Amino acid sequence: MSDGWLDQVRERGVLAVGKALGLQETRRGSLAPCPSCGRETRSSHDRRGPIGVRRDNEGWVCHRCDARGDPVTLAAWVLAGTAQPVDWKRIWVECADAGICNGPEPRHGSTTPRKRPRMFRSPRIVSAPYVPRYPGNAEAHRFWEQCRPVIEDADVASWLAGRGFAPEVITRLDLVRALPTRSDSLPDWAQMGRNSWAQSSHRVIARFWNAQGDLATVHARATRSDAKPKGLSPRGFDIQGTVLANRSGVELLRSGTTDRRVLIAEGVPDWLVWSCWAEQAGSKAPAVLGVISGSWTDDLAARIPDQTRVLIRTHDDKAGHKYADKIAASLLRRCIVLRRVAKAEGERISHSHG
Numbered sequence: 001m002s003d004g005w006l007d008q009v010r011e012r013g014v015l016a017v018g019k020a021l022g023l024q025e026t027r028r029g030s031l032a033p034c035p036s037c038g039r040e041t042r043s044s045h046d047r048r049g050p051i052g053v054r055r056d057n058e059g060w061v062c063h064r065c066d067a068r069g070d071p072v073t074l075a076a077w078v079l080a081g082t083a084q085p086v087d088w089k090r091i092w093v094e095c096a097d098a099g100i101c102n103g104p105e106p107r108h109g110s111t112t113p114r115k116r117p118r119m120f121r122s123p124r125i126v127s128a129p130y131v132p133r134y135p136g137n138a139e140a141h142r143f144w145e146q147c148r149p150v151i152e153d154a155d156v157a158s159w160l161a162g163r164g165f166a167p168e169v170i171t172r173l174d175l176v177r178a179l180p181t182r183s184d185s186l187p188d189w190a191q192m193g194r195n196s197w198a199q200s201s202h203r204v205i206a207r208f209w210n211a212q213g214d215l216a217t218v219h220a221r222a223t224r225s226d227a228k229p230k231g232l233s234p235r236g237f238d239i240q241g242t243v244l245a246n247r248s249g250v251e252l253l254r255s256g257t258t259d260r261r262v263l264i265a266e267g268v269p270d271w272l273v274w275s276c277w278a279e280q281a282g283s284k285a286p287a288v289l290g291v292i293s294g295s296w297t298d299d300l301a302a303r304i305p306d307q308t309r310v311l312i313r314t315h316d317d318k319a320g321h322k323y324a325d326k327i328a329a330s331l332l333r334r335c336i337v338l339r340r341v342a343k344a345e346g347e348r349i350s351h352s353h354g
Contacts, residue, residue, distance in 0.1 A: 004102070005092050005095065005096070005101040005102060005103070006072055008100070008101035008102060009071050009072050009075055009095055009100055009101050010058070010070055010071050010072060012071060012100045012101075013057035013058065013071060014031075014053045014054070014057050014058065014059065014060045014070070014071050014074060015029065015031070015053055015057055016071075016100065017071040017074055017075055017095075017100055018031045018051070018060075018074055018078070019031075020098040020099060020100045021074075021075060021078045021079065021095075021098055021100075022078065023035070023049075023051070023078065024049070025049070026047075026048055026049040027047075027048055029053050030042070030048040030049035030050070030051055030052055030053065031049045031050075031051035031053065031060070032049030032050060032051065033049070033050070034049075034050045034051055034062040034064060034065060034067065035067075035074070035077040035078045035081070036062055036065050036067035036077055037050070037062060037064050037065035037067070039062070039064040039065070042063045042064070043063075043064075050062050050063050050064045050065075051063075051074075058070060058071070060074055067083070069083060075091060075095055075100075076091055079091050079094050079095075089104070092104065132238035132239075132240045132241050132242075133236075133237050133238050134210070134216040134217040134234075134237050134238060134242070135187070135189060135216075135217055135218070135234050135237055136216070137214050137215050137216065139187070140207070140215045140216060140217055140218055141215055143186075143187060143190070143205075143218060144177065144205070144207060144215070144218065146180060146185065146186075147177035147178055147179055147180065147205050148177060148178045148180065149171045149174075149177060149178070150167050150170050150171050150176060150177060150178050150204075151167045151168055151170075151171040152178065153178030153203070155178070155203060155223050156176075156178035156179075156203055156204055156223060157178075158223075159204060159223040160176075160204075160272075163269055163272075164273075165272060165273075165276065169276055169279075170272070170276075173246075173247075173275065173276070173279055175206070175246070175272055175275055175276075176204050176205060176206045176221075176268070176272065177205050178203055178204070178205070179197055179198055179202070179203040179204075179205050179220065180198065181198050181203075182198070183196035183197075183198045183199060186198065187234075188235075189234035189235045189236055189237060190220070190234065190235075191235055192232055192235075197220045197232060200222065200227060200232075201222045201223050201224040201227050202220035202221060202222045202223075202227070202231070202232050203220070203221075203222075203223050204220065204221035204222075204223060204268065205218055205219070205220055205221075206218065206219045206220075206221065206244055206268050206271075206290075207244070208239065208242035208243060208244060208295070209242060209243060209244075209245045209249075209250055209253055210241055210242050210253075211241060211253060211297070211299040211300050211302070211303050212253065212254065213245075213250050213251070213252075213253035213254030213255075216241075216242045217233065217234055217237060217238075217239060217242055218233075218234065219231055219232070219233050219239070219244075219268065219292065220232045220233075221268045221269075231267075231268065231292065238294075239292060239293075239294055239295045240294050240295060240297060241295070241297045241299055241300065242295055243289045243290060243291055243295055243296070243300060244265075244268065244271045244288075244289060244290030244291075245287070245288070245289050245290070246271075246274075246275040246278055246279075246287065246288040248260055248278065248285070248286070248287035248288070249262075249287040249288050249289045251287070252287045252289075252303065252304070253300075253303050256302075256303050256305065257305055258287055258304075258305060258308065260284075260285070260286050260287050261286040261287070261308070261309045261310070261311065262286055262287050262288075262289065262304055262308055262309070262310045262311070263278075263286040263287070263288050263289070263310075263311045263313060264288075264289045264290070264291060264310065264311070264312050264313065264314070264327055265288065265289070265290050265291075265313050265314070266290070266291055266292070266313070266314040266315050266320055266323055267290065267291075267292060267315075268290065268292075270290070270313070270315075271288060271289075271290030274286075274288045274313070275288045286311070291314070291323055291327070293319065293323075296323065296326055296327055296330070298330050301327070301330035301331050304331060304334075304335060306334045306335065307334070307335065307336065308335045308336070309335070309336045309338070310327075310331055310335050310336065310337050310338065311338045311339075311340060312324045312327050312328060312337065312338065312339045312340070313339075313340050313341070314327075314341065315341065316341035320341065324339055
């Protein structure tokens with residue numbers, strides 16, 4: 001078997017060989033998927049193909065599984081699923097069929113046309129990224145305008161006071177509002193089963209913002225201690241990709257810049273605690289974000305600038321540790337991440353001393 005075809009494949013370069021054999025060139029001259037590990041992106045944050053190509057186009061490496069080599073090695077991985085195939089002649093024939101080298105002479109009398117090679121490991125079929133569904137800015141805003149200041153609602157004001165919050169402060173900061181008691185004016189999604197949020201006592205309404213700082217959805221918190229679940233999101237919609245945010249938090253999301261620290265709390269009560277404290281702490285107070293189950297995403301993490309000091313203050317339980325781990329993993333490479341557990345939901349702090 002002639003070795004001249006190997007030189008021809010090498011001369012074509014990594015990009016030409018990869019594309020001829022079915023790989024896709026993604027942005028910045030990378031290739032996907034990796035024929036070794038099957039991954040299609042470099043990481044959850046980096047959407048480039050996992051295969052990085054050397055500037056001279058003579059070598060490559062997968063940034064996921066560390067498979068590497070030259071154009072010939074890439075062809076072997078694609079066509080045989082290994083860097084050291086047993087049947088190199090088959091690799092030669094299939095590379096020739098793909099037009100990246102001269103092939104062996106056909107057997108005398110053969111008129112059968114060669115077929116394009118089939119990849120040993122074809123790319124995984126990847127569905128389109130899931131796009132969360134929200135009521136939307138306009139509808140969420142209309143709903144928010146239906147709600148009343150908490151100081152005007154005895155039930156919600158009592159719930160807040162029982163947790164150590166001054167309803168007057170919450171009203172002034174406009175952090176949460178009270179759901180109207182009449183259910184006939186509420187949207188269909190403000191329901192739990194057959195009961196409206198008003199009937200199920202989920203009357204403390206908080207706003208949730210997307211990664212661009214737009215009002216995306218709302219969340220309802222129950223005033224009755226025996227209500228289950230304690231919190232509800234709009235029926236038929238997602239909470240994924242949204243967070244609670246105080247005024248500085250919304251500014252951070254909208255601009256992607258901040259000169260403040262960032263504090264991430266778990267749940268509406270703790271977010272209220274820290275948002276009230278931040279208002280008293282002045283210019284050095286952190287931007288305060290709040291998460292609930294499933295809300296944090298990489299898109300939100302990307303809005304926090306590099307080298308920002310981030311304090312994660314989720315609960316000291318299994319769910320709280322899970323949230324903290326996910327948030328930390330999305331920020332550790334770029335930010336200074338600190339973790340301090342909250343002993344209990346709605347932890348009390350001194351507003352005067354912080």
